[in-house]
Amino acid sequence: MNAQALLRPAPGTIAEVKTRLAERLGARVSAAQAVLNQHSHGEGLPAIGVPDLVVFPETNEEVAFILALCNECRVPVTPFGAGSSLEGQLAALAGGVSLDMGRFDKILDVSPDALDCRVQAGVTREALNAHVRDTGLFFPVDPGANASIGGMASTRASGTNAVRYGTMRENILGLTVVTPDGRIVRTGSRARKSSAGLDLTHLYVGSEGTLGVITEVQLKLYGLPETIVAAVCQFNSLEGAVAAVVAALQSNLRMARIELLDEVQMRAAIRYSKLDYVETPTLFLEFHGTPAGVQEEVEMMQAITADHGGGEFQFAERPEDRNRLWKARHNSYQAVMALSPGKNNMGTDACVPISALPACLLETKADIVASGLTAPIVGHVGDGNFHLGILFDPNDADETERTEALAFRTSRRAISMGGTCSGEHGVGVHKIVHMQTEHGEGVALMKAIKRALDPNGIMNPGKIYPLID
Amino acid sequence: MNAQALLRPAPGTIAEVKTRLAERLGARVSAAQAVLNQHSHGEGLPAIGVPDLVVFPETNEEVAFILALCNECRVPVTPFGAGSSLEGQLAALAGGVSLDMGRFDKILDVSPDALDCRVQAGVTREALNAHVRDTGLFFPVDPGANASIGGMASTRASGTNAVRYGTMRENILGLTVVTPDGRIVRTGSRARKSSAGLDLTHLYVGSEGTLGVITEVQLKLYGLPETIVAAVCQFNSLEGAVAAVVAALQSNLRMARIELLDEVQMRAAIRYSKLDYVETPTLFLEFHGTPAGVQEEVEMMQAITADHGGGEFQFAERPEDRNRLWKARHNSYQAVMALSPGKNNMGTDACVPISALPACLLETKADIVASGLTAPIVGHVGDGNFHLGILFDPNDADETERTEALAFRTSRRAISMGGTCSGEHGVGVHKIVHMQTEHGEGVALMKAIKRALDPNGIMNPGKIYPLID
Incomplete structure (x- = not known):
């Protein structure tokens, strides 16, 4: 919250905290350098902050004990899930304690009758889906990475599927959070809706560990669709692909996935995943529903894409074909990295109203071309969200500067078009x-809430909130 | 926030505030007794608090001026929309200023391309839908009353249609709010999703005017469905009707409306709206989609209801027939009041996970019978939400006491089953x-947020937050 918050605790303070933690947690407190290094960053661009200690709690009460102790001693705490966040959320910028939630891996309850479940925060989305598959249910939010549910809640993640099923925001019914002073608070309920007071659940969702620690999550589940059909449709132009998406959304089509890959991303994906497509702008689509409903939607979408220069649909109906397709989509990041080994990848996360998507994408594409940089575009365009993966050599100052400038302009363009700099990755x-720029006076309100709920500023300092008032 | 907050301001303070308000607002400040009385309550059970002044602002800047002045002088402010709230939210319990938002009646922007709109808070949902009808769009949230959009945001309202389209929570993209110290803050964006910081929008949604005043709302809009079919299905038993609803939800059926009326509510509705049905538990249903999709869903639902003792569907396909049906549903309150002229109607708003709905409804029904009171049941059962309208004579102390006890037990039963005391009406x-009971330690967090954003406690004192810490 202020510059002081980013000073590291004194060595004596850390030693005292370590001793007191070890009294309760035993070997589940570590200061081994390899463990500290592993907990110093997530994925994406490096944002490094090596913690002084890593703890591995197993119960809500242990988390409460750790936070109360750190709060008393003014030691920063950075929650750590699966380590897949992209915006530097996991860097312990002021040292202190990295709180590894990996042992919170229990699925506490699954109710096929209520279509919900309660999981500990460290459960990964793949583990959850493997666990519920036999019940005929699934959890749809799919950011690609096998992130932890707690981490996905903390960053308000989404990914493919959100256009039909919503993001973490729409799929979380309640939480257990531990406050910086060590209170264990259950928010929300299992009711699908509630008007009973302030919405604490959705205040913690997306707060990136800055208000407390999410330890349990109550999630909506969905019946597996009777029919799933995936299809690929290739276009001659980016304009045509985007226009088709906009037309589909305006026609009430409720596809589960509407993913755009530009020709550069397609080149990367074709090489990396050995796909049999051409290097042109492409939509990856998925339809969920009853057989007749899916058939109807496919036909409507075929008509719309044909109107906008799209080619024939190439279907993937068998589960193994669908999985191969979506695996290729999910491996976009790795595919891009393989384009230029040794380079770094700066990600952007622009999200705009669907009406602004064509202009935003085309202006951004022109900006990429003018920049001379390699920056594939991949997007959850059904939500108005797209990412650049700008490749740059961190040892090349000029390229790094041009990369930062392109990323900056991309975020600001989205904001100026009524959108946001972050559709799903968070602020970090x-x-x-x-x-x-995006929130104006709203930043002061966010800081007031932060001060009210974390008065000593121990929770994940240096994230979300600008330091200067 | 504390007992002091409910003391009325001194007459001299009110006189000074009135003078300073009149300097800027002229005749749009009133202390006429009729105007004060009109602004002393909403609908539902009486919760009376006569304000000292009523103001009629027309711009964000005027609202900011009024709040800053009241904040400086420690004068309570109670926002007032269409006057249709049910839980006493509008009573000026500590006097002060009632802020009538009725002149915020402009639709600022409608974007058929983005499927969104921006409206001033005083616009009613019927006015909005009349305005957008020619664009082929509609706003689905429908609490029955012709409430203001700002009021619906403030109470996190829903009503029929929420089972498919969500509540106000899911349909608000952003807000303009004025803080108690007079800052005008724009929250959210027009993007469909965002991970850019704390979710201020959803903190204000449902905060019932206790954190500031909502002056503008950015809303999602939807394309009018190609096909709409309404149908009535009557059952021999409440069990059968509820079991059919649960089975439908578990089968991925996405009906737009799933409304339950028990046999007492049906008696009231048949008499009041001259309907040609029998007095048994009944589902009012509505299907939205493509012709083939609706046909498929209707057939699936017919099979499900038949399995649970439901009779033949009685369809209403023509718009005038559908309107008559839903008007009868919306007039439930008036129909109940007409059952026993002169009696009051105490409403409940229980909402439970769908798996708990059969037990919750049947236990509540048994409780009603045992109480000897008349209490029709009507519910948005697709959300797990149902209302009792308990009729009582306020001059009969015994009946009043039994009524309060029945309502209390109904709320607590919902909470004990993992649900909430308020699905859509708010706390008030x-x-x-x-x-x-419902939130435990969460109440302390709500109060901390309230103190942070309204340190002088001027915003709608006496609502939501229990006085005792």
């Missing part, structure tokens, strides 16, 4: 520079 | 007694 460290 | 005055 890298997007703080846009907070004032 | 009447549900405060359940806040600690």
Whole structure:
């Protein structure tokens, strides 16, 4: 919250905290350098902050004990899930304790009758889906990475599927959170809706560990669709692909996935995943529903894409074909990295109203071309969300500067078009520079809430909130 | 927030505030007794608090001026929309200023391309739908009453249609709010999703005017469905009707409306709206979609209802027939009041996970019978939400006491089954007694947020938050 919060605790303080933690947690407190290094960052661009200690709690009460102790001693705490966040959320910028939630791996309850479940925060989405598959249910939010549910809640993640099923925001019914002073609070309920007071659940969702620690999540589940059909449709132009998406959304089509890959991303995906497509802008689509409903939607979408220069649908109906397709989509990041080994990848996360998507994408594409950089585009375009993966050599100052400038302009373009700099990755460290521009006076309200719920500023300092008032 | 907050301001303070308000607002400040009385309550059970002044602002800047002045002088402010709230939210319990938002009646922007719109808070849902009808769009949230959009946002309202389209929570993209110290803050964006910082929008949604004043709302719109079919299905038993609803939800059926009326409510509706049905538990249904999709869903639902003792569907396909049906549903309150002229109607708003709905409804029904009271049941059962309208004579102390006890047990039963005391009406005055039971330690967090955003406690004092810490 202020510059002081980013000073590291004194060595004596850390030693005292370590001793007191070890009294209760035993070997589940570590200061081994390899463990500290592993907990110093997530994925994406490096944002490094090596913690002084890593703890591995197993119960809500242990988390409460750790937080109360750190709060008393003014030691920063950075929650750590599966380590897949992209915006630097996991860097212990002021040292202190990295709180590894990996042992919160229990699925506490699954109710096929209520279509919901309760999981500990460290459960990964793949583990959850494997667990519920036999019940005929699934959890749809799919950011690609095998993230933890707690981490996905903390960053308000989404990914493919959100256009039909919503993001973490729409799929979380309640939480257990531990506050910085060590209270264990259950928010929300299992009711599908409630008007009973302030919405604490959705305040913690997306708060990136800055208000407390999410330890349990109550999630909606969905019946597996009777019919799933995936299809690929290739276009001659980016304009045509985007226009088809906009037309589909305006026609009430409720596809489960509407993913755009531009020709550069397609080149990367074709090489990396050995796909049999051409290097042109492409939509990856998935339809969920009853047989007749899916058939109807496929036909409507075929008519719409044909109107906008799209080619024939190439279907993937068998589960193994669908899985191969979506695996290729999910491996976009790796595919891009393989384009230029040794380069770094700066990600952007622009999200705009669907009406602004064509202009935003085309202006951004022109900006990429003018920049001379390699920056494939991949997007959850049904939500108006797209990512660049800008490749740059961190040892090349000029390329790094041009990369940062392109990423900056991409975020600001989205904001200026009524959108946001972050559709699904969160703010972390890298997007703080846009907070004032996007939220204006709202930043002061966010800081007031932060101060009210974490008065000593121990929770994940240096994230989300700009330091200067 | 504390007992002091409910003391009325001194007459001299009110006189000074009135003078300063009149300097800027002229005749749009009133202390006429009729105007004060009109702004002393909403609908539902009486919760009376006569304000000292009523103001009629027309711009965000005027609202900011009024709040800053009242904040400086420690004068309570109670926002007032269409006057249709049910839980006492509009009573100026500590006097002060009632802020009538009726002149915020402009639709600022409608974007058929983005499927969204921006409206001033005083626009009613019927006005909005009349305005957008020619664009082929509609706003689905429908609480029955012709409430203001700002009021619906403030109470996190829903009503029929929520089972498919969500509540106000899912349909608000952003807000303009004025803080108690007079800052005008724009929250959210027009993007369909965002991970850019704390979710201020959804903190204000449902905060019932206790954190500031909502002056503008950015809403999702939807394309009018190609086909709409309404149908009535009557059952021999409440069990059968509820079991059919649960089975339908578990089968991925996405009906737009799933409304239950028990045999007492049906008696009231048949008499009041001259309907040609029998007095048994009944589902009112509505299907939205493509012709083939609706046909498929209707057939699936017919099979499900037949399995649970439901009779033949009685369809209403023509718009005038559908309107007559839903008008009868919306007039439930008036129909109940007409059952026993002169009696009052105490409403409940229980909402439970769908798996708990059969037990909750049947136990509640048995409780009603045992109480000897007349209490029709009507519910948005697709959301797990149902209302009793308990009729009582306020001059009969015994009947009043039994009524309060039945309502209390109904709320607590919902909470004990993993649900909430308020699915859609809010807390206001009447549900405060359940806040600690439902939220536990969460109440302290709500109060901390309230203190942070309204340190002088001027915003709608006496609502939502229990006084005792």
